[in-house]
Amino acid sequence: MEKNAGIRTSLNSVIGQSWKKVVSENKKADLKNLLLKNPDLIRQLLENYKKRGAYGYDFILDHMGITIWDVLGSETALDNPLDLKRYIAVNSDNVFEIVIQITLQFKKLIEDNGLVNHLYDDKTKLRPERFPQLLYYAIADSYASVNNLDLSREINAGVGALDFKISSGLAKVNVELKYSSNPKLVEGYTKQLTTYNRSEGVSDQYSIYVILRINKNMDHKIKEIQEIIADHKKANIYAPSLVVIDATIKPSASLR
Numbered sequence: 001m002e003k004n005a006g007i008r009t010s011l012n013s014v015i016g017q018s019w020k021k022v023v024s025e026n027k028k029a030d031l032k033n034l035l036l037k038n039p040d041l042i043r044q045l046l047e048n049y050k051k052r053g054a055y056g057y058d059f060i061l062d063h064m065g066i067t068i069w070d071v072l073g074s075e076t077a078l079d080n081p082l083d084l085k086r087y088i089a090v091n092s093d094n095v096f097e098i099v100i101q102i103t104l105q106f107k108k109l110i111e112d113n114g115l116v117n118h119l120y121d122d123k124t125k126l127r128p129e130r131f132p133q134l135l136y137y138a139i140a141d142s143y144a145s146v147n148n149l150d151l152s153r154e155i156n157a158g159v160g161a162l163d164f165k166i167s168s169g170l171a172k173v174n175v176e177l178k179y180s181s182n183p184k185l186v187e188g189y190t191k192q193l194t195t196y197n198r199s200e201g202v203s204d205q206y207s208i209y210v211i212l213r214i215n216k217n218m219d220h221k222i223k224e225i226q227e228i229i230a231d232h233k234k235a236n237i238y239a240p241s242l243v244v245i246d247a248t249i250k251p252s253a254s255l256r
Contacts, residue, residue, distance in 0.1 A: 179212050213244055
């Protein structure tokens with residue numbers, strides 16, 4: 001009761017402000033139970049949103065990268081070819097190596113070819129994490145198509161990993177991508193990706209964890225993951241591969 005009272009107070013205090021804030025500060029299960037038991041709160045929330053009114057989204061500037069990821073990914077891959085034709089046919093033995101090659105090319109495009117600038121909008125604000133996930137998706141798809149590889153890709157409708165598999169369904173590689181600022185950075189490696197692997201029947205050795213390092217604040221978290229990988233290797237336990245990409249904005253040559 002005391003816990004629910006606290007959540008109710010939190011809800012009442014931000015009704016008219018931010019539902020996102022309420023969700024971030026309280027467990028979803030508690031919120032669900034509270035709302036089911038207190039229909040008046042639901043009515044208050046609905047009334048509040050009605051009063052706030054609607055506002056448009058500028059698809060030209062596209063600050064969140066909602067529409068540009070597909071074209072940007074395709075054009076970037078076209079301008080920066082990746083020769084994968086040595087893989088005459090995708091099979092369970094080489095699909096992981098193919099996805100690793102694409103991931104390392106994505107790293108190169110971010111670090112050396114200016115793709116990093118597109119992770120930020122025109123006001124140098126970092127776009128949502130979903131944007132680089134979809135951008136990676138578009139680039140991988142383009143490289144597969146250009147090289148006539150029978151590599152299909154699926155993307156989980158929720159917040160799961162990106163899936164790459166051969167069309168016959170004999171092999172699959174899971175790729176999870178996060179910003180280094182993600183509060184669940186370590187958990188994403190130790191729990192989220194491995195859990196997703198198990199649910200999809202994928203061995204941890206055929207999964208890749210990609211971290212876009214946006215500043216040095218979470219370097220200790222990256223080091224923690226690297227230490228986990230080292231411990232797994234010593235114990236001969238399979239672990240997802242780690243690819244760290246420097247996604248910090250570099251000053252132009254004229255300013256150095």
